[in-house]
Amino acid sequence: MNNKEIYINNTLTGKKEKFKPITENFVGIYVCGPTVYSEVHLGNCRTFVFFDTLVRYFHFLGYKVRYVRNITDVGHLVNDADEGEDKIAKKAKLEQLEPMEIVQKYTLNFHEVMHSFNTLPPDIEPTATGHINEQISMVEKILKNGFAYEVNGSVYFDVKKFLESGNDYGELSGRNIEDLLAGSRDLDGQQDKKSPQDFALWKNADDSHIMKWDSPWGVGFPGWHLECSAMSSKYLGNKFDIHGGGMDLKFPHHECEIAQAKGANHEHPVNYWVHSNMLTLNGKRMSKSTGNTILPFELFTGSSSHLTKSFSPSVVRFFMLQAHYSGVLDFSNEALIASEKGFRKLMNAFDLIKHHDFVEQHIDEQQNSKVESLCSSCFTFMSDDFNTPKVIASLFELVSIVNHFNSTSWSISNSTFELLQKTFCGFIEEVLGLENEITGNSSLTNQLIELVLELRKDAKANKNYQISDKIRDELVKIGVEIKDGKDTTSYTIKN
């Protein structure tokens, strides 16, 4: 088996399947982005960090990737009974701002946070309001195919009709229509719908609405699920490789996307559905109402009551990747502290390997093949449904070996060292997207530290330990950690 063949747990089929791109060497990915009505919370970040890692791995293997992640800036209702206020418009009234101001503010915030987590920007980041025409044409297509109906200026998807013509509604979330009917509640303002599980494609807007557009059915705005269907098909085609998002979007959002796409184009829009799991805080779900939540910036500044200190985005990213994306991950101060230490250890070895001047000496065959097989296992694990925790475990095993070499001798061949350097550094930087947290590390800073260490060395040589310890302790206080080797001294700058 080739360990660069990717296997993906397809949540549509519930099976791990070998990934076969529609077009050889190309991969199209759509991930549901945020609704920009408030600051991104950490759970969102986990999803985007994971899909960033997925995209990075495809790049690493040489695929040409088109990664589309939308910005929802209209159409997302406060409740999903297709009745109620638009999230953006509600927040706009609350803050006395224009809807576009809200969108701008939180889009910028989102980008800033994503940047700090070292995620690569998507290749296309379309907005819902920028694709009203595409959404209207999609509604027209669905109407023409007979899977929607118009009532009082609104258009609804006709789930019953869809089922009657041999389609499945619930294939992704494993629900059947009886369950849905049994579980549905009586909500106000649903009298326009023929059936409770029908969902809005286009909503009529009354005078109180500030965000609205002309359409063949009068003035209104698009339904939430529609934008993803319209934009994914526009940029990736009616059928594309991978669709991702958080678990919680499986139903109803992704289910509706499938129905819409089939209703418009008569085919399932996606080959592989990938869903990342939730993030909990201290064992409980994050929720703004109970205060059980952390915002990214609170993490970076340490200002949350759930934390005893601040954590850098790299540490948080590393922490997230230490768990598999498909499981629930619990976030806690203690777990973060443990991760931070491990992260430092990993990154120290990264620096060591990256800058090591390797000279081939003797070769220990056993060590040599151990390094080779660990390098190979990084690909095997990453290809097996993006198993980042196992990849990290292999990297740590390499860390031990490398540190051992460093304190004894490097008993591997030239070519093995090159493989190690390429694989270890490649996985850390390019695949996992981890970066050393050293900030403001200008060459001037380094030169100054080296000068100070030079003075300390002199003091030590003169057995003036009072001076040498003072230098060391004061440097530690300002975040420079000293590591004395046999004949050299190295240092690490902590933030």
Added chain:
RNA sequence: GGUCUCGUGGCCGAGCGGCUAGGCAGUGGUCUGCAAAACCAUCUACAUCGGUUCGAAUCCGAUCGAGACCUCCA
């Protein structure tokens, strides 16, 4: 109420029929003027009760417990 998922050592977290996951913490050494870092060695596991199997954290059933979705959410 309906539909699912999960219960792993002091903590986090992989594995999902036989082979040491890994990280953090702990313990004992080595190195060092002392530290730190690093190295070597080492201790704690698979919720409970049954069943299948030569063999089960891993499969099946029951019980208890936790969580998610069905309602805005990544």
